[in-house]
Amino acid sequence: MTGENAASTMYDVRDSNDESRKTKTRSAKRGTMSTYTELKKKIKDKKAVITVVGLGYVGLPIALEFCEKGYTVNGLDNNTERVNKLRKGISYVDDISSGDMRKIILKGNFVATTDNKVLGTSDVIIICVPTPLQKITEPDISYIVHASNMMRSYMRPGQLIIVESTTYPGTTREVILPELEKSGYKMDQDFYLGFSPERIDPGNPKYSLTNIPKVVGGITEKSTELGKLVYSQIVKKVVGVSSTETAEVSKLLENTFRIVNIGLINEFAMLCNKLGIDVWEVIETAKTKPFGFMPFYPGPGVGGHCIPADPMYLSWKARTIGFKTEMIDLAAEINRMIPAYVVERVCEFLKERKKKFAETKALLIGMAYKRDVNDLRESPALDIFEMLEKKKVTTSYHDPHIPHFNAAGGRKRSRKLTAALVRRQDIVIIVADHSGLDYKMIADNAKIVLDTRNVFEKKKIKGENIIKL
Numbered sequence: 001m002t003g004e005n006a007a008s009t010m011y012d013v014r015d016s017n018d019e020s021r022k023t024k025t026r027s028a029k030r031g032t033m034s035t036y037t038e039l040k041k042k043i044k045d046k047k048a049v050i051t052v053v054g055l056g057y058v059g060l061p062i063a064l065e066f067c068e069k070g071y072t073v074n075g076l077d078n079n080t081e082r083v084n085k086l087r088k089g090i091s092y093v094d095d096i097s098s099g100d101m102r103k104i105i106l107k108g109n110f111v112a113t114t115d116n117k118v119l120g121t122s123d124v125i126i127i128c129v130p131t132p133l134q135k136i137t138e139p140d141i142s143y144i145v146h147a148s149n150m151m152r153s154y155m156r157p158g159q160l161i162i163v164e165s166t167t168y169p170g171t172t173r174e175v176i177l178p179e180l181e182k183s184g185y186k187m188d189q190d191f192y193l194g195f196s197p198e199r200i201d202p203g204n205p206k207y208s209l210t211n212i213p214k215v216v217g218g219i220t221e222k223s224t225e226l227g228k229l230v231y232s233q234i235v236k237k238v239v240g241v242s243s244t245e246t247a248e249v250s251k252l253l254e255n256t257f258r259i260v261n262i263g264l265i266n267e268f269a270m271l272c273n274k275l276g277i278d279v280w281e282v283i284e285t286a287k288t289k290p291f292g293f294m295p296f297y298p299g300p301g302v303g304g305h306c307i308p309a310d311p312m313y314l315s316w317k318a319r320t321i322g323f324k325t326e327m328i329d330l331a332a333e334i335n336r337m338i339p340a341y342v343v344e345r346v347c348e349f350l351k352e353r354k355k356k357f358a359e360t361k362a363l364l365i366g367m368a369y370k371r372d373v374n375d376l377r378e379s380p381a382l383d384i385f386e387m388l389e390k391k392k393v394t395t396s397y398h399d400p401h402i403p404h405f406n407a408a409g410g411r412k413r414s415r416k417l418t419a420a421l422v423r424r425q426d427i428v429i430i431v432a433d434h435s436g437l438d439y440k441m442i443a444d445n446a447k448i449v450l451d452t453r454n455v456f457e458k459k460k461i462k463g464e465n466i467i468k469l
């Protein structure tokens with residue numbers, strides 16, 4: 001074990017010249033049969049150094065959970081502003097308070113850094129970089145590729161690499177593995193590689209990182225076993241699966257299930273409106289069936305980093321093998337229509353009152369893509385805001401989680417929510433139903449409120465001026 005330890009500590013930071021490569025190969029051979037047992041022991045003994053690459057909504061909670069359990073953790077992010085905030089104990093992720101962040105910093109086992117060299121001293125590397133969509137709704141895996149590239153330069157024997165970024169099936173095996181193998185190191189001999197989809201639901205008070213079962217699939221059995229061992233330190237239940245592809249696509253199935261059902265219920269909402277039926281009452285009624293029905297709720301459209309993007313990763317992959325995912329594509333199309341439908345409902349109301357757009361004032365409540373988060377990515381509120389402005393409606397917003405954002409017409413700031421502000425509006429639109437807002441005051445003072453979330457019903461606030469989506 002002593003010799004093997006030496007093998008793993010000798011190779012902190014690598015360069016790419018030939019001599020170094022030969023040395024790496026020699027070292028790798030010396031470490032054969034040992035890196036697995038050694039890494040296992042380090043993880044069990046909490047001696048493994050863990051580096052989380054990408055400290056966003058996904059990476060930061062994972063990094064802090066490992067700190068809580070006593071591991072030494074590096075948080076590596078190339079966004080200097082984020083790293084500086086964390087160093088000062090300031091959190092930018094809603095589910096982590098700055099108070100908790102300061103405690104972690106004081107504890108001393110978490111280092112936020114922009115220095116890639118920490119990869120060389122890490123035993124476990126967890127990748128949580130973004131996987132957005134390109135403009136033409138094609139997957140953008142450039143962040144994962146860049147992170148793998150970066151890791152290659154710092155690899156040494158005895159490392160476990162786990163990808164958490166949501167992506168299409170095959171990415172870990174077909175894109176990341178070859179990238180890492182360019183280092184000269186060998187899978188299952190020098191390093192281990194797996195995929196573990198992140199399932200967190202920001203703002204969910206019931207389910208958080210530790211009580212949501214974690215799926216792990218390795219390229220090899222040993223990689224799966226190591227992955228299971230690592231996550232079992234922070235998560236109550238870990239589910240090992242037979243391959244990285246199963247792990248990758250299980251995440252896409254979960255989000256596809258959501259997008260299809262949200263698409264269905266949004267279409268249902270539009271139909272019910274035409275029929276003069278309250279769709280929310282219909283859902284509550286259907287929900288009384290104890291089996292075979294799961295409620296989904298209509299809304300102003302889907303947003304965030306996952307639901308609008310992930311199923312598109314799947315449909316893109318399907319296209320590459322000549323398969324058309326018609327259900328997914330249709331659901332995505334219906335969901336994309338919803339912000340325009342909300343604006344259409346506003347227009348109907350203005351038409352009824354013979355009110356010109358240019359003389360109309362509209363206030364949006366909640367710009368974030370959903371309740372109680374500060375995430376504006378793909379938020380339907382952005383589309384609604386822009387569409388109203390294009391129609392020359394004087395549009396403003398209130399969101400305690402989004403102090404400002406950049407719109408086509410310049411920087412917009414959240415307005416203070418007062419009775420006077422609400423009274424001045426021709427229409428108020430509830431887009432994200434954040435907790436802690438004075439909905440009674442809104443109902444009491446608004447000329448008319450378009451409620452896309454059914455928040456007034458849930459709070460038992462009645463009013464002739466409240467219209468539902």
Ligand SMILES: NC(=O)c1ccc[n+]([C@@H]2O[C@H](COP(=O)([O-])OP(=O)(O)OC[C@H]3O[C@@H](n4cnc5c(N)ncnc54)[C@H](O)[C@@H]3O)[C@@H](O)[C@H]2O)c1
Nearest residue numbers: 054055056057058076077078079128129130131165166198
């Ligand atoms: N947000 C969610 O609720 C959620 C849930 C499940 C899965 N996911 C998936 O997890 C992944 C991360 O999502 P997120 O919401 O945390 O994204 P995010 O944008 O909040 O965070 C990603 C971080 O990675 C950093 N980064 C990018 N490239 C880097 C590099 N080369 N080196 C170091 N840091 C780098 C960015 O600066 C950023 O801080 C995505 O694939 C997403 O689809 C997100």
